[in-house]
Structures are given as structure tokens and as C-alpha cells.
Amino acid sequence: MHRILIALLTVLPLSACGLAETAATGVTAASGAAEQARQGQQTEQRVQQQVEDAKQVAADKLKAADQAGSQ
Secondary structure (H helix, E strand, O other): OHHHHHHHHHHHHHHHHHHHHHHHHHEEEHHHHHHHHHHHHHHHHHHHHEEEEHHHHHHHHHHHHHHHHHE
């Protein structure tokens, strides 16, 4: 009985190391994915702002052209 207990106590820390490494790898991957998602959202916001700015410039040019044509 003591031999089995000693064997288990010897093997248990080794198996826990692998579990901890697996968990650490998962956390690292998740934080990397979160960073990519954050960067993607920032890029999307920049593109949306550029589209809105371009729409405003086009509307301003159209308005100026209409005013010049009506005079």
C-alpha cells in the first residue's frame, strides 16, 4: 500500500506540470486573440470614420456645385 502511495506522490507533481503548462498556453492564446480583436475593432472604427469623412466631402462638393449652377 505504501509503495502505491509513494508512486502516486512521485507521479502527481509531474502530471500537474503538464496541466499548468497547458493552462498557461491557453491563457497566452486567449490574450493574443483578445488583442487581435481589439486591434480589429480599432481598424473598423478608423475605416468607418474615413467613410463618413468621404461622404461629408462629397456632400459638400455637391452642395457647392448646386449653388454654383443655380447662380
